[in-house]
Amino acid sequence: MDPAEIEFLAEKQLISIIPKFNLNHTIHLISGDIGPFRSGIPVRVPIWLAINLKQRQKCNIVVPEWMNVETLEERKENEKQSEFFTKMPNEHYMEVSRMLFETAGDEIQKIDEIRTVLKDIWDLRMSKLKASINKFIKSDTGIAQLDHLTQLEINSVRPLLPDSLNIISSLEKDQDSDGEDNSQSQNRASSSFAQ
């Protein structure tokens, strides 16, 4: 999958904004109702809309609660202590932060520090992921549990991991059947459809 598509999915999440305009109607979007908008009063909208309004200087974005140095440092410590992946404050934490840094950088305090901690968390999780992939591939089992891994993290090992498993699996199977059933594996299209 294209990372942009994962960002697209992340943009559906709701976030609080403080509008700089008044609109007494509720807006009936297909994905749900939003509004009414009162200048200075926080209201929940999808991220894609928040970014659009912010770019047009029509609102300020309320930075999500988890996006501060203390909370993230705590998460980072947890991640270090734990053998498994820990639950992230947001299932699209990287994408949401990236989008907000870009459009609402002026409203986020200690943005550089937050950026660093997030990068640390990402790196920690990535090295954990690499280590567990290594273990998984050597184990010869056909299944692994991946709780709390976010979509973007999963996507970072695609198509490499599934494709290598496919190849290992077909090699193992060919070996077992000693090539007697070769026609089975012929004409098979490559595995992943998601370019």
Add this chain to the structure above:
Amino acid sequence: MCLEEALVRVKKYLMMETDSSIDISRLLRDEDEENISDDEEFTAPIVLNLIENAWLNEKLSAEILPHKSIYVDAMYQQILTMEDNISKLPSDDIRIDIYQLELDRIRYIITSYLRIRLEKIERFTKQILQQEAQRSVDDQYLSFHELQYAKSFQELNEKHLNLVLKKMPANVASLSHSQTLIRPNLEHFVFIRSRVSQDGLFIPDIAGNEEREVKLTENSQFILPYNSVSELVKNNSVQLI
């Protein structure tokens, strides 16, 4: 296949599909009568969510999944209504951009979804048509127009191959059925998130020998071979991620 071509085709497809006007909630209620209780409404956000899930599933699975044209049609109808409403707003209304932005997002998902299905149809035409012929009328994987498309694509393809074969030396001038049959690899590994708790799922090891029983809990995530969960994907118990 170039992009414009695909777009034109998808557009045509969409136009054809929406000839008759459709009442979204009525249609959906007919279809999924057994799945919803009386007080549960099939609202636009729910349908949108279903389409988004279908899009992800279709994108991440190798085989073609049962079509969701009932949702797609309903959503397309919704988009047309919305566009109609937008045109009635005064041109300086702030809401116009907001509505338009959302429509663009939804259109992207629908187009991408239909395009992925067409790609699969073009790639596995023969196999898909074969399986489709064995399915009952109520259990068709292709929508009406997709089926038509698949058939005419198959016809053109065969015509083309035969034309080439005529010019080949006699000893290589024929193609057997199995030589032209392209199948998706259903054992390919996928990432899933389970929506339900489920016992008794048996997953083979990587050589396809020993099976291991696995218990899915709600929201648990796994990487496993697609064919062990293909039924769960089709009945919406499992989401590909």
